[in-house]
Amino acid sequence: MDRFWKYKVDHLLFWTATAGFHMFTKAGLIESAGMQHFIIESVIRNGLLAAIIYLNLLILIPRFAQRGKVIQYVIWVAASLTGYVLLKNAHDAYLYGYVIKGAWRQDFFSNTYYNFSIAVFYLAFSVALSLSKAWYFQREQLRKMEIAKLNAELDYLKAQINPHFVFNSINTIYFQIDRQNELARNSLSNFSEMLRYQLYECNGKEIPIEKEIKYIKSYVAMQQMRRDENYSITFREANGLTGFSICPLLLIPFVENAFKHVSHYSGKNEINIGLDRKDSYFLFTVFNTREDGKVNGAHKGIGLTNVKRRLELLYPDAHELDIDDKPDSFTVKLALHINDNNATAISS
Numbered sequence: 386m387d388r389f390w391k392y393k394v395d396h397l398l399f400w401t402a403t404a405g406f407h408m409f410t411k412a413g414l415i416e417s418a419g420m421q422h423f424i425i426e427s428v429i430r431n432g433l434l435a436a437i438i439y440l441n442l443l444i445l446i447p448r449f450a451q452r453g454k455v456i457q458y459v460i461w462v463a464a465s466l467t468g469y470v471l472l473k474n475a476h477d478a479y480l481y482g483y484v485i486k487g488a489w490r491q492d493f494f495s496n497t498y499y500n501f502s503i504a505v506f507y508l509a510f511s512v513a514l515s516l517s518k519a520w521y522f523q524r525e526q527l528r529k530m531e532i533a534k535l536n537a538e539l540d541y542l543k544a545q546i547n548p549h550f551v552f553n554s555i556n557t558i559y560f561q562i563d564r565q566n567e568l569a570r571n572s573l574s575n576f577s578e579m580l581r582y583q584l585y586e587c588n589g590k591e592i593p594i595e596k597e598i599k600y601i602k603s604y605v606a607m608q609q610m611r612r613d614e615n616y617s618i619t620f621r622e623a624n625g626l627t628g629f630s631i632c633p634l635l636l637i638p639f640v641e642n643a644f645k646h647v648s649h650y651s652g653k654n655e656i657n658i659g660l661d662r663k664d665s666y667f668l669f670t671v672f673n674t675r676e677d678g679k680v681n682g683a684h685k686g687i688g689l690t691n692v693k694r695r696l697e698l699l700y701p702d703a704h705e706l707d708i709d710d711k712p713d714s715f716t717v718k719l720a721l722h723i724n725d726n727n728a729t730a731i732s733s
Contacts, residue, residue: 395518403507404431418484429476437465437504438511446512466504473500552577572610579603587633594629594667598622598660601640605658608644616647616654623661629723632699636669638692639717643673646715669719676713 407430414423441462449458474493477500482491490496555577562569582600586592605620640658647654659670696704703722709715
């Protein structure tokens with residue numbers, strides 16, 4: 386069915402049926418006026434109908450009707466109907482009054498009611514078909530979204546592990562670590578808090594920015610523990626980053642990619658992470674160096690693709706993502722349009 390709409394088969398069928406029916410009803414013109422005038426009549430009539438139908442569907446409805454400008458829409462529709470009737474009346478008066486020699490049909494307005502009713506019928510019929518098509522697409526979209534939601538829930542359930550088992554195991558391991566090994570204990574405790582955040586606090590649509598920043602800090606802290614002196618890691622957080630929410634785990638893929646990107650770089654590595662706010666925008670920046678000429682698969686993998694898709698779905702027309710991919714560095718700049726104390730992504 387998607388191919389049916391994609392290749393405009395519906396338009397082809399509509400005009401084949403419309404033109405065919407009209408030519409069938411006007412077949413008598415071949416004998417009375419000749420094949421030439423029969424073809425001209427079919428072309429003029431269906432051409433004028435096509436003009437007012439597509440003017441209505443492609444311009445008038447999107448520009449006026451869908452924007453609530455009812456009066457302007459009615460005026461333009463009336464004007465298009467008037468134009469159709471006048472042009473068709475002129476051709477009818479010529480064809481039936483002078484070519485076929487019907488004296489009473491020489492009156493310019495003799496066919497007005499018929500032409501007006503035909504124009505109204507086909508205009509209304511085309512709108513009904515267009516609405517039916519839109520309803521079909523909307524229904525299919527909702528069906529696909531529902532299937533995607535169910536699949537996502539199923540995948541989530543499959544991926545779930547028993548949280549109580551995990552945290553009990555972590556606690557067991559924590560107490561088995563020698564008390565003098567404070568670094569290992571802190572790392573395990575930090576990991577436990579990150580896991581708790583993912584399992585229990587990221588189930589909603591949005592999360593307070595403070596919690597998301599805390600999670601990123603925990604991740605950076607764990608990464609710093611496993612890096613040597615060749616790594617320079619800077620985390621800058623501006624004052625006043627409170628009072629708004631963002632979608633959970635939206636920023637961490639950029640941070641993860643930055644650390645993955647430098648993991649095999651033999652020289653001096655630099656990672657800079659910045660969080661700021663300017664007016665109604667939350668600004669997030671991640672910069673990392675990389676080995677000149679090498680392209681790391683982390684930036685080309687599904688992580689970055691997924692987060693781009695999430696931004697398109699969750700912040701349509703409310704975000705700006707700029708990626709500067711250079712031979713020796715990689716920079717991500719993200720701006721999110723936010724509202725104070727509002728847990729809903731908005732459009733700018």
